[in-house]
Amino acid sequence: MAFVWEQLLAGIIHFRLDWRDVLDIAILTYILYRLIILIRGTRAEQLVKGLIVLFIALVGSGLLGLRTINWFLEGLMTIGLIAIPIVFQPELRRALEHIGRGKIFQRPAYEYEEENFEIVLEELLKAIPVLVKKKIGALIVLERKTGLKEFAETGIKIEGLVTAELLINIFMPRSPLHDGAVIIRDLILSAAGCYLPLTENPNLSKELGTRHRAGLGITEVSDAVVIIVSEETGVISLAHDGKLTRYLDEKTLRSTLLNQYFSAAKQKRQVIPAIFARRFNQQNAEEEK
Numbered sequence: 001m002a003f004v005w006e007q008l009l010a011g012i013i014h015f016r017l018d019w020r021d022v023l024d025i026a027i028l029t030y031i032l033y034r035l036i037i038l039i040r041g042t043r044a045e046q047l048v049k050g051l052i053v054l055f056i057a058l059v060g061s062g063l064l065g066l067r068t069i070n071w072f073l074e075g076l077m078t079i080g081l082i083a084i085p086i087v088f089q090p091e092l093r094r095a096l097e098h099i100g101r102g103k104i105f106q107r108p109a110y111e112y113e114e115e116n117f118e119i120v121l122e123e124l125l126k127a128i129p130v131l132v133k134k135k136i137g138a139l140i141v142l143e144r145k146t147g148l149k150e151f152a153e154t155g156i157k158i159e160g161l162v163t164a165e166l167l168i169n170i171f172m173p174r175s176p177l178h179d180g181a182v183i184i185r186d187l188i189l190s191a192a193g194c195y196l197p198l199t200e201n202p203n204l205s206k207e208l209g210t211r212h213r214a215g216l217g218i219t220e221v222s223d224a225v226v227i228i229v230s231e232e233t234g235v236i237s238l239a240h241d242g243k244l245t246r247y248l249d250e251k252t253l254r255s256t257l258l259n260q261y262f263s264a265a266k267q268k269r270q271v272i273p274a275i276f277a278r279r280f281n282q283q284n285a286e287e288e289k
C-alpha cells in the first residue's frame with residue numbers, strides 16, 4: 001500500500017503541465033459542458049444516466065473480481081456503443097444543427113427581420129383574432145436561421161406576400177390546405193398544407209391534438225417559432241425550442257414574438273449607448289451637486 005502511495009506522490013511531483021495541456025483541458029471541458037446543456041431535459045439525459053450506472057457497475061465488478069457479471073456488462077456496453085448513434089439520432093441531429101447555426105455559418109438574419117418582421121407581425125395579428133373568434137384551427141411556422149425547405153416541399157408552393165386575408169382563407173375549414181401548416185420565410189408565405197414532424201415528448205398533455213404536436217415537433221428539430229390556434233377552444237399557443245406556451249392573448253403574443261426576434265440584436269446595440277448614457281447622467285448629477 002505504501003508503494004502505491006509513493007508511486008502516486010512521485011507522479012504528482014514529476015507532473016508537468018504546459019499551455020497546450022491547459023488549452024486541451026479547457027476545450028474538452030467546454031465541449032462536455034455544451035453536451036450537458038444540449039441533452040438536459042431530453043430523453044438522452046435519462047439514457048446517459050443509465051450508461052453511467054452501467055459503467056460504474058462494470059468498473060465495480062472488475063475490481064471485485066465478479067468475472068461473469070463483468071463479462072456480461074462488457075458485452076452490454078459494446079452493444080450500447082453501437083446503439084448510441086441510433087438511439088441518440090434526434091439529439092445528434094440537433095447538435096449538428098446548433099453547430100451549423102453558430103456565428104461562423106450565420107446568415108445576417110437580423111438585417112431583414114427588423115425591416116420586415118414587424119410587417120409580417122401586423123398581418124398575423126390581424127388574422128389571428130379572426131381565427132380565434134371563429135375557432136378556426138391554424139398552424140403558422142415562422143422560419144428563422146434553420147432552413148425548412150424539406151418541410152415546405154411536403155405542401156403546396158405559394159410564394160406570396162403574407163397578408164391577413166391570405167392566412168384566413170388558407171385555414172378556412174373547407175379549404176384544401178387548412179389541415180397542414182403554413183411556412184413563412186421573411187415577407188413570403190412559402191408554402192401551405194405542409195406536414196411537420198410530431199413531437200416525441202411523452203409529457204405533453206393528452207388533450208393536445210396533432211396540430212399542437214406538429215407545432216412542437218418542428219421546434220425540436222429547428223429554431224423556428226410556431227403559432228398555433230386551437231380549433232376546439234380558440235386558444236393561442238406559441239412553440240419555440242421544444243417548449244409550448246399556451247393561453248396567450250394578442251398583446252402577449254406580440255411582445256413574445258418581438259422578444260424572440262429582436263432581444264439579442266437590440267441588447268448588443270444598446271450596450272455602448274447605455275454606457276455613455278449612464279456616464280453622462282453621472283456627470284450631470286455631479287455638476288448639479
